[in-house]
Amino acid sequence: xxxxxxxxxxxxxxxxxxxxxxxxxxxxxxxxxxxxxxxxxxxxxxxxxxxxxxxxxxxxxxxxxxxxxxxxxxxxxxxxxxxxxxxxxxxxxxxxxxxxxxxxxxxxxxxxxxxxxxxxxxxxxxxxxxxxxxxxxxxxxxxxxxxxxxxxxxxxxxxxxxxxxxxxxxxxxxxxxxxxxxxxxxxxxxxxxxxxxxxx
Numbered sequence: 001x002x003x004x005x006x007x008x009x010x011x012x013x014x015x016x017x018x019x020x021x022x023x024x025x026x027x028x029x030x031x032x033x034x035x036x037x038x039x040x041x042x043x044x045x046x047x048x049x050x051x052x053x054x055x056x057x058x059x060x061x062x063x064x065x066x067x068x069x070x071x072x073x074x075x076x077x078x079x080x081x082x083x084x085x086x087x088x089x090x091x092x093x094x095x096x097x098x099x100x101x102x103x104x105x106x107x108x109x110x111x112x113x114x115x116x117x118x119x120x121x122x123x124x125x126x127x128x129x130x131x132x133x134x135x136x137x138x139x140x141x142x143x144x145x146x147x148x149x150x151x152x153x154x155x156x157x158x159x160x161x162x163x164x165x166x167x168x169x170x171x172x173x174x175x176x177x178x179x180x181x182x183x184x185x186x187x188x189x190x191x192x193x194x195x196x197x198x199x200x
Contacts, residue, residue, distance in 0.1 A: 003136045003137075003139055003140045003143075003188070004125055004140075004191070006136070006137060006140035007139075007141070007144045008144075009122065009181055010119065010122060010123070010140060010141055010144035010146055011144040011148060012026060012076055012174050012177055012178055012181070013080070013083070013116075013118050013119045013122055013178065013190065014114055014116075014119055014144060014145075014148050015087065015150060015171065015174055016114075016147070016148040016151040016152055016157070017167055017171060017174070018087065018167065018170065018171035018172045019113050019114070019152070019161075020151075020152070020155045020158060020159055021164065021167060022108070022113060022143070022161070023040070023113070023127055023152060023155055024108060024156070025111060026104050026157060027039065027040070029103075029151075037153070039103060039104065039109075039127055040109075040152060040153060041153075042070065043104065043106070043109040043110040043114070044114070044145070044148075044149045044152060044153075045104055046110035046111075047109075047110040047111065047114035047115040047145070048142075048145050050110065050111060050115040050118070050120075051114075051115050051123060051141055051145065052138075052141065054115075054120045054123050054124060055123045055124075055126075055127060055134075055137060055138065055141055056134070058120065058123060058124040058129075059124055059127040059128045059131060060129065061124075062124060067128075069128055069189075069192070070189045070192045070193040070196075071189070072124065072125050072128050072129070072140045072189075073125065073129070073185055073186070073188050073189025073192065074185075074186055074189035074190065074193075075121075076121050076124075076125040076182075076185055076189075077182045077183065077184075077185030077186035077188075077189060078124065078182075079117070079118055079121050080118055080121075080122070080178055080181065080182035080185065081178075081179060081182035081183070081186070083118040083178065084175045084176075084177075084178035084179045084181075084182055085179070086175075087125075087171050087172065087174060087175030087178065088145035088172055088175035088176065088179070095131065099182060116146065123137070123141065125185075126140075150182060
């Protein structure tokens with residue numbers, strides 16, 4: 001996977017456009033506009049830290065668990081497939097559940113909306129598949145985070161421009177793209193596994 005492809009995939013999984021309504025809903029109790037912006041910047045930075053930590057040390061966890069690359073590919077494809085299906089066919093119940101009152105901190109904006117399980121699994125998969133390209137993956141993750149940050153910081157303007165229906169349509173389109181990516185991940189994992197099985 002190339003840097004651009006990895007960055008675009010990470011960006012799609014982070015789903016900044018789909019997260020705009022949730023961000024606006026969570027921050028609606030904060031009346032001061034400058035305070036909202038500070039909270040948003042803080043949560044974006046926390047999400048970046050979480051992403052970088054998993055990128056740098058997450059693969060060691062898999063190594064400790066003695067998981068093979070093919071298993072990670074297949075598992076990552078299954079998780080991403082389920083996430084993408086939920087984007088296309090959302091449930092009425094919020095994935096966030098009951099949120100605590102007051103100013104948000106870490107949860108739910110940084111984690112799990114931006115640095116969620118599917119995004120973290122994708123980062124671990126990247127490093128696990130090609131650990132010698134860690135600097136390429138760093139560039140891809142930081143690039144995806146920068147684009148996400150620009151979108152989230154412009155969330156109020158984008159919401160007015162696209163409207164709720166427009167954002168829903170964008171999320172459905174993102175879900176369709178992620179379905180294709182998840183299927184490719186599954187096929188890659190299965191193909192690699194079958195190629196290393198000894199022929200009797």
